[in-house]
Amino acid sequence: xxxxxxxxxxxxxxxxxxxxxxxxxxxxxxxxxxxxxxxxxxxxxxxxxxxxxxxxxxxxxxxxxxxxxxxxxxxxxxx
Amino acid sequence: xxxxxxxxxxxxxxxxxxxxxxxxxxxxxxxxxxxxxxxxxxxxxxxxxxxxxxxxxxxxxxxxxxxxxxxxxxxxxxxxxxxxxxxxxxxxxxxxxxxxxxxxxxxxxxxxxxxxxxxxxxxxxxxxxxxxxxxxxxxxxxxxxxxxxxxxxxxx
Numbered sequence: 001x002x003x004x005x006x007x008x009x010x011x012x013x014x015x016x017x018x019x020x021x022x023x024x025x026x027x028x029x030x031x032x033x034x035x036x037x038x039x040x041x042x043x044x045x046x047x048x049x050x051x052x053x054x055x056x057x058x059x060x061x062x063x064x065x066x067x068x069x070x071x072x073x074x075x076x077x078x079x
Numbered sequence: 080x081x082x083x084x085x086x087x088x089x090x091x092x093x094x095x096x097x098x099x100x101x102x103x104x105x106x107x108x109x110x111x112x113x114x115x116x117x118x119x120x121x122x123x124x125x126x127x128x129x130x131x132x133x134x135x136x137x138x139x140x141x142x143x144x145x146x147x148x149x150x151x152x153x154x155x156x157x158x159x160x161x162x163x164x165x166x167x168x169x170x171x172x173x174x175x176x177x178x179x180x181x182x183x184x185x186x187x188x189x190x191x192x193x194x195x196x197x198x199x200x201x202x203x204x205x206x207x208x209x210x211x212x213x214x215x216x217x218x219x220x221x222x223x224x225x226x227x228x229x230x231x232x233x234x235x
């Protein structure tokens with residue numbers, strides 16, 4: 001593959017777009033599998049009810065923080 | 080997130096005739112940008128029968144009695160945003176009937192995507208751009224800029 005040059009890092013992401021079809025769906029599958037293996041996200045099972053989207057986003061942020069801390073705890077444990 | 084499980088959820092929504100519209104990161108994926116995500120965002124038509132069909136669809140995929148806690152009383156009342164985490168605990172489904180004052184189910188333009196034989200109702204790139212560009216979250220604004228470049232939506 002030839003070397004490609006970018007003026008801004010945001011342009012690099014533009015090269016990742018694919019036309020809809022089997023190649024895209026395979027790329028989605030691989031991206032999601034890679035993330036699942038490397039980050040191992042966990043969310044407490046159940047139903048969570050929110051009065052606003054801001055409340056829902058706040059819950060998502062709490063889960064993100066918990067997963068971030070768990071990820072680093074696992075890394076420390078492997079050292 | 081598990082691709083095959085997500086496809087099964089979307090297939091169940093179709094098979095149970097749930098009126099839904101996918102938005103968020105899964106929509107971005109289906110429009111061409113393969114990217115990891117942790118949730119499936121769906122708007123659902125705000126009526127009690129549709130919410131009953133949603134529960135039936137989820138029950139067909141997950142063996143989980145907590146699905147019955149997803150009720151029309153909540154989604155049509157004080158709780159227009161419900162997050163459901165299946166027993167596997169590795170992703171969540173965010174279910175909305177309203178999004179602030181700007182978006183509701185009827186206002187969302189959609190197209191149908193054939194996902195490995197499963198028809199999926201997904202908001203259009205322009206609609207997704209409109210939903211993301213006015214958000215406070217930096218990553219959503221970044222997605223909006225990427226959508227604008229890809230689909231030439233600048234200045235809209």
